[in-house]
Amino acid sequence: MTLSKKTQRIRKFLSYYAPYKGLLIADLFSSIFIAALALILPVCVRYITKDVLENGTENILATILQMGALMLAIIVVQTGFAMFFDYKGHDMGAKIERDMRMELFEHLQKLSFGFYDSQKTGQLMSRLTNDLLNLAELYHHGPENLVIYGTQFIGSLVILLHINLKLTLVICLFLPFMAIYSFVFYHRLQKAYARSRSRIADVNMQAEENLSGIRVVKSFANEELEIKKFSAENSYFYQSRANIYKNEALHFTVIEKFFTQLITVAIIVVGGIWIAGAALDVPDLLVFILYAAYLTSPVPKLAFMVQQYQDGLSGYRRFREIMDTIPEIRDAENALEIQITRGHVEFRNVTFRYNEEQDYVLRNVSLDVQAGETVAIVGSSGIGKSTLCSLIPRFYDVIEGEILIDGINVRDAALCPLRQQIGVVRQETFLFGGTVMENILYGRPGATADEAVEAAKKANAHEFVMELPNGYDTDIGQRGVKLSGGQQQRISIARVFLKNPPVLIFDEATSALDYNSEKAVMDSLRTLAKGRTLFIIAHRLSTVRSADRIVVLTKEGIAEQGTHEQLYALDSVYAKLYNTQDL
Structure with missing residues (x-):
């Protein structure tokens, strides 16, 4: 696909947000506030542990209670924003799904007999249902995940650099390896998701064909034959899903269980050494661990994000395949409104x-x-x-x-x-x-x-x-x-x-x-x-x-x-x- 075609496809993808720009902006602002408020909480922890407890201050108990009230208020506001984007964001995705399904159905009505001669009903049904359902999730979660995790990553990185440059660089040493590892499995998963989507369409087709012709099946007493045919398609689908799960395990489990915990261990060990050498204090190490979790938290969530992006984008490609199909039979320019008066x-x-x-x-x-x-x-x-x-x-x-x-x-x-x-x-x-x-x-x-x-x-x-x-x-x-x-x-x-x-x-x-x-x-x-x-x-x-x-x-x-x-x-x-x- 040429660059211009990719650009056109991206523009078309984004164009479905147009009727709901206000809702999208509100959803993105909610996401920014949620991420920003989350970054404030460790600052409150640092203030209590370092400025209040370690350095000492008058009315320690009152100050701690005030900070606790502030943190509670932050949590309440954060929860309110989360409830808004969870409800209205899903609502926006559902509206886009409705619009796209209507657009696809209307286009299917325009396509000629020749198109349907080479298509399978079950696969077309899958494009009208499963593909668009996954697209709705992408339209909702895609932008907000980028905003939330992007804000958390950049914000926590800036704060960590401010707290301790050297310890931040220790964390950053792991990030390229995580990125390369993720990149390799991204492409494996992309192929696996596409194969799985094709397989579920075959399952739908087999089921639709069987149920539509159930009277023929029973008249020939071919229930066992139909079960074998369906079992074969179902097994192919299972194999495609098993391949996804294997690659997800190799990808996300290694990232989440190995790399992220390895980073935490590295922070504790290096930080402990520097505390022993008086180059770092305990409150800063505690806050550092909290912010490091924000820095690396998007990586474990890649399991959800990548699957969502792959499912959504694979569904969008299949959606565009139909939408880009030009009807073979269509009105000519200046077509006549024929009125058959005789029937010759x-x-x-x-x-x-x-x-x-x-x-x-x-x-x-x-x-x-x-x-x-x-x-x-x-x-x-x-x-x-x-x-x-x-x-x-x-x-x-x-x-x-x-x-x-x-x-x-x-x-x-x-x-x-x-x-x-x-x-x-x-x-x-x-x-x-x-x-x-x-x-x-x-x-x-x-x-x-x-x-x-x-x-x-x-x-x-x-x-x-x-x-x-x-x-x-x-x-x-x-x-x-x-x-x-x-x-x-x-x-x-x-x-x-x-x-x-x-x-x-x-x-x-x-x-x-x-x-x-x-x-x-x-x-x-x-x-x-x-x-x-x-x-x-x-x-x-x-x-x-x-x-x-x-x-x-x-x-x-x-x-x-x-x-x-x-x-x-x-x-x-x-x-x-x-x-x-x-x-």
């Missing part, structure tokens, strides 16, 4: 592939679909039927050629208005957790309950909905698991009825249904298709016999097109497909 759809020499590593799915496909026409797209599996229709609402962009709706190139149309006027019913019906009413209203959030009920009636869904325990207020479970496949499809069709789009795409939506469910769905579809341009993608050719036109897609492109009777009479590709299914 034209493909002109369309060529497409998903990425450069894969073969072309479509090559030079041209197709002219008139307004209000019902066109069925048929062909063998994987030939590109769904892909062709996914290009209409720009879920993907063509590599070559163009797609026009009412004479307007879809690339020139604003995405939101374009997609609002195209209805899609997929084979994999997705219903959201909630009630039947909430799922139908998803088609047009501003619609009324009466309009939703009317849409359900047109979709042949009203009758079965009224038989549910609470009618339209019945909770259907996550992804609609409490409904049958046919019921789910009719709810999804009702959603499209409510949307009322001029162009419809019906993507193999009945392939997994039984005869009765399929008949109900197809009846709903015929009602929905009146006066609209309809694309039907189907494997069951019996469901598309009544289409105005059937288009047969092969690897070479469109092999033939016409009505069922025309194509069957040709006794070619379509006839062979139809006869195979009829058998």
Whole structure:
């Protein structure tokens, strides 16, 4: 990463403090006061032990009590500041976390299908949750730890130099060795934390995948297989954490238990020798030990600080990876607010592939679909039927050629208005957790309950909905698991009825249904298709016999097109497909 990019990233990192500048300043001032007040306490101890007790003064008892009252007041004020920055500092971190999570979620909504084709849901969830939680801790504790420990280190160093220069230099002899030792393990821990973060994302992914597909797991009695798969990911995560703990032990335990106590021993031994030689007095040695603790106290706390910085910065890098991903499909400059009045759809020499590593799915496909026409797209599996229709609402962009709706190139149309006027019913019906009413209203959030009920009636869904325990207020479970496949499809069709789009795409939506469910769905579809341009993608050719036109897609492109009777009479590709299914 170049210096300019690093600078930009740092500025962007700091920019999240901007809405809370006042809170940040108050938090930092509290930290400064806490550190400064802590430095005053040893001065009070020195005053009592040296100026009062050793040198003697009038009213010794009163003076000691006065100093005790002052020290108590300092502790009370220090506690007040600590309570403020502990509460408000965490609150600031939580607000930044909220803002960043919202920003990330909004950006995820903008990313194209191509992005999600190569991503794992569990890992994206980890970036939305764990990564940002660690970032919140960094945004809170990062600045205040630097201020507190920095103030204590510099302040205690200046005071120690004032008390005894030579003894301070004895302490300073140890600091380079501590710094070098910390530097070496810093880089080891950096890699270990990054590996651990990746592993926990894999654990989340495995768990999310298993829980989403738990019915498939149970239907195949593959619980043991899933346990083994999860156990493997869980073990990898444990190994990554064990590696962290090993490096933390080698780093922080040596720093805290060896170096810091070695410094204390050195102060006592050297100070004792100098006291014996009358070069130092006991009160100064006592105060020196207290301030030396402030000087070295940040080092043992590196265990917490480094982990926090590593977790936070690793999370921020992963956050930026998503935020820096530019949506492949986005509005062109001066994009048109398209208004589809007719629904005339034209493909002109369309060529497409998903990425450069894969073969072309479509090559030079041209197709002219008139307004209000019902066109069925048929062909063998994987030939590109769904892909062709996914290009209409720009879920993907063509590599070559163009797609026009009412004479307007879809690339020139604003995405939101374009997609609002195209209805899609997929084979994999997705219903959201909630009630039947909430799922139908998803088609047009501003619609009324009466309009939703009317849409359900047109979709042949009203009758079965009224038989549910609470009618339209019945909770259907996550992804609609409490409904049958046919019921789910009719709810999804009702959603499209409510949307009322001029162009419809019906993507193999009945392939997994039984005869009765399929008949109900197809009846709903015929009602929905009146006066609209309809694309039907189907494997069951019996469901598309009544289409105005059937288009047969092969690897070479469109092999033939016409009505069922025309194509069957040709006794070619379509006839062979139809006869195979009829058998």
